[in-house]
Amino acid sequence: MTLGQITGVPILDYHRIVPASRFGAGDDRFGVNESAFRDQLRLLRDLKISAVTPEDIASGQLPSRSVALTFDDGYSSHYKIAFPGLSEFNVTATFFVNTSSIGTGEFLDWTMAAEMARGGMQFGSHAHNHVVLTTLNSKRVNEELRVSRQVLEQRLTSPVEALAVPYGFCDEHVLEAAWESGYRVVCTSKPWPAQKGERVLSRVGISRQTSLNDFRKLVEKDAAVYLRLWGRDRALAIPRYVFLRLRPELLGVRTAEDRH
Numbered sequence: 001m002t003l004g005q006i007t008g009v010p011i012l013d014y015h016r017i018v019p020a021s022r023f024g025a026g027d028d029r030f031g032v033n034e035s036a037f038r039d040q041l042r043l044l045r046d047l048k049i050s051a052v053t054p055e056d057i058a059s060g061q062l063p064s065r066s067v068a069l070t071f072d073d074g075y076s077s078h079y080k081i082a083f084p085g086l087s088e089f090n091v092t093a094t095f096f097v098n099t100s101s102i103g104t105g106e107f108l109d110w111t112m113a114a115e116m117a118r119g120g121m122q123f124g125s126h127a128h129n130h131v132v133l134t135t136l137n138s139k140r141v142n143e144e145l146r147v148s149r150q151v152l153e154q155r156l157t158s159p160v161e162a163l164a165v166p167y168g169f170c171d172e173h174v175l176e177a178a179w180e181s182g183y184r185v186v187c188t189s190k191p192w193p194a195q196k197g198e199r200v201l202s203r204v205g206i207s208r209q210t211s212l213n214d215f216r217k218l219v220e221k222d223a224a225v226y227l228r229l230w231g232r233d234r235a236l237a238i239p240r241y242v243f244l245r246l247r248p249e250l251l252g253v254r255t256a257e258d259r260h
Ligand SMILES: [Zn+2]
Pocket: 072, 073, 126, 130, 166, 167
């Protein structure tokens, strides 16, 4: 039995892209192997699915079969591995970066980001610091969102209209701050296709656990696979909320108290 298709446009949410030689070496469960990533790009081409941006989805003007690719956290592997692959397959993507990390450690620097922007890639804000925005007071949420947008716009000289909330934690205050800071679109991490014409857009995570078969079902909006992911996400929502309040360190997230 099949449950059919869900309406909407899948927004895929990637983190690290890991070179084949290093895959499996670390414990990065959100990473995607370079060759799996290329298989996914090839499949999108074979299925004739166009890549659009979250802003396109919010505006509602879309080709009949579309998907958006997004990358979080601004890793340098996005420049070294994802960008060449995307360019080769002529696919656009949105990179959500923390402006405080750019140019440090394993992250992109401004030269890489500028080259990607010139090569047709979009940039969005992932806040200035990678911090749970719902744990900050409104003044600090505004600061996180305003500073990152300004810095990105100045450095890359193109408008920044999309925000992806760190760790997927979002509430009414964060949304309000986003609209006040000039964002048009907010991306979350609820595993469901985004709905055309809306400003708050769900995204589905792609990780090393996503088989090519699952990937195909996700981009073809197969209801059964989304219901499975949605059920798992809902089951974890309450424990995640409780841990965030009581023991955020167990979630491995950064909250208001951690910032100096
Ligand atoms: Zn993140």
